[in-house]
Amino acid sequence: MxxxxxxxxxxxxxxxxxxxxxxxxxTVPSFSEDFGEMEYQAALARSNADGRPLSLYVHLPFCRKSCHYCACTKVTTKSSKVVEPYVSRLDREMVLVSRQLDTRREVAQLHWGGGTPTFLSLDQMSDLIDRMHARFGLSSARDRDYAIEIDPREADVFTLRHLQALGFNRLSLGVQDLDPKVQRAVNRVQPRILTEALIDEADRLGFRSLNLDLIYGLPFQTRDSFAATLEQVIAMAPARLSIFNYAHMPERFTPQRQIREEDLPSAEEKLAILRTTIAMLTEAGYVHIGMDHFARPTDSLAIAQREGTLQRNFQGYSSHAQCDLVGLGVSAISCIDDVYAQNHTSLDAYEGALDAGHLPTARGIRLxxxxxxxxxxxxxxxxxxxxxxxxxxxxxxxxxxxxxxxxxxxxxxxxxxxxxxxxxxxxxxxxxxxxxxxxxxxxxxxxxxxxxxxxxxxxx
The missing domain is CATH 1.10.10.920 (Arc Repressor Mutant, subunit A)
Structure with a gap:
């Protein structure tokens, strides 16, 4: 190799x-709390002049279990009762946002992230899509980019069929590592067969693109163990791979305190894992898009990079250039006109603002x-x-x-x-x-x- x-x-x-x-x-640390609801509303209104297509991001923060490596804004719960009130608040936010927007603008991109979006039941997913369509008018265009993040432990073949019926055409599956020892160390035990079954069904259903998320730098990983994971992943033939560098920051992210520093690979071993990753994926025909993203040469990310139209946003790299990004949900960030605006990162504060009839804008910046x-x-x-x-x-x-x-x-x-x-x-x-x-x-x-x-x- x-x-x-x-x-x-x-x-x-x-x-x-x-x-x-x-x-x-x-970057986010430059956002100011002096920027609030009125500034965000003004940016939404200004954005109508250019009439750019819209990209909608929805943050669904619920997880049944907490993965020890996680640095996302999430709510760990086994109760499905939390979903209905949250979707109701999302709908209030969508109403307030859509009042400022020309909703004839195409929703070219949609992304559900988390947390675990597939924490929602099939009926709850349908309800949320119906509300989004009522507020913004979702697209049925062939080149739309409608993606959802999936935890294979929280989905099955019926989930994928339902998601396709709702209009999603891209899937991102969280894998992280296939080594059982690593999975146990990060509290994410996920048998390989769960991932393979979903990939096979996604391929059969004709989803346009499938991404797998991996993480290097986790406890007990070595260059050889991660190479074994990569060998299995390459055999699954996903169109895209996101291979993130684990950032151990337990002082900022409470779940990471469950990871013992002495179990992490050394700096030298971590570099060796990265070297092995790039060599194996290059040999398998993937293009290194940049940072932690790899794609098949025929995937839209690789094509956009060759054509000079690739963009970068809070979901990573994107092939849909020149969209205004509207972030919905707790902690979500919008990029509209010449501003960034972030919602409250506390669920209580997010819900409180909406219950008072206000957009939940906590901070932002005008460029x-x-x-x-x-x-x-x-x-x-x-x-x-x-x-x-x-x-x-x-x-x-x-x-x-x-x-x-x-x-x-x-x-x-x-x-x-x-x-x-x-x-x-x-x-x-x-x-x-x-x-x-x-x-x-x-x-x-x-x-x-x-x-x-x-x-x-x-x-x-």
Whole structure:
């Protein structure tokens, strides 16, 4: 098994600092509590002028069990009684949002995340889809992108048939690792047969694309054990793979306190797992999109990257460019017009705002001109693995090399280490630099805190 590029573990360890994932720029720590409901309503109204398609994200926070690695906003409960009041609050939020929006705009993208969306019963899923259709008018277009995250322990073949009837055409299955010892250590015991049965049924039903989520850096993982998981996953032939770097931050995420630090793979072993992952997936024909995403060359993500239309948002990489993102539910984040707006992360505060007749906006930010320039630069770097400064100059009416002179100067050290190539008016990440793309993006971040280690995970 040959490496797809020259590997330098020493260099990777040196640059393995803490930094943002750049699902947004400015990043969430820059959001202000001075930004509230009125500012969000104004942005919703302004967005109608451009008439961009809509992307709806719905956060469904309920889980029957808590996975020890989890850093998501969730509610652990075995009671299905919590769903009805939550869906009722979601409907109130949708009503308040839809009053500000031209609902003739196409809903080109829909994503249900969590938590565990399949915690909902089939009837509850139908009810929520019906309410969304009533408020926004869901699309039946062939090229729509309607995805849902699935826990194979909370779904079966009947679930998939029902989801297809509701209009979903993409699935994302949480797997994390197939090694039983690792599964027990993170409180997610999930027999391989559950995942395989769903993949087979999804293929039979003709779902457009299927993604599997894996995590490296979990307790008891080794390069050999993870290679065994990857071998089984490759045989399942998913169109996409998301292979996340586990960030152990028990001081911020309570469930992670159940994981013993001494059981985690060493930094050296973790790098070896990453190296094995890239080599095996490249050999199997997957394209490394960037960061933790891999896709078949025929998948829409890979096609969008080749065509320069790939985007990045809070759900990862997206092939649907130029959508306004409306986030619904506790902790959900919207990206509308020139603002980011986040809902309350506490379920009580979220419900309280809606019960009082208000949008549950807790904080946000309106982008300055400088923010928009840097947002564009960072997104293109993260999506294309290169940045065309001439295109940036033309888009914003600036002399980009002069405007971003300090950022380009910061990249010179990385150029000497062969992580980036500065070629005329282009900034190009080398194969090794792609693994450190977050570090390259940090050069353009004018809002980066002095001590990012307190807020962000490690890069590799």
């Amino acid at each position: 040959a490496d797809p590029f020259a590997w330098d573990a020493t260099l990777l360890r040196r640059y393995d600092t803490h930094g943002p994932r750049y699902s947004s720029y400015p 300055t001109f400088d923010d928009r320039v840097r947002q564009h630069a960072i997104e293109r770097l993260m999506c294309d693995m290169e940045l065309d400064l001439d295109e940036l100059s033309e888009t914003f009416g600036i002399d980009a090399p002069r405007y971003l002179a300090e950022a380009l100067e910061r990249l010179e050290t990385l150029q000497r280490d062969d992580l980036v190539i500065l070629e005329g008016k282009r900034v190009i990440a080398t194969p090794l630099g792609r693994l450190l793309i977050r570090h390259l993006a940090m050069a353009f971040d004018a809002r980066l805190p002095l001590h990012p280690d307190s807020q962000f995970s490690r890069i590799v």
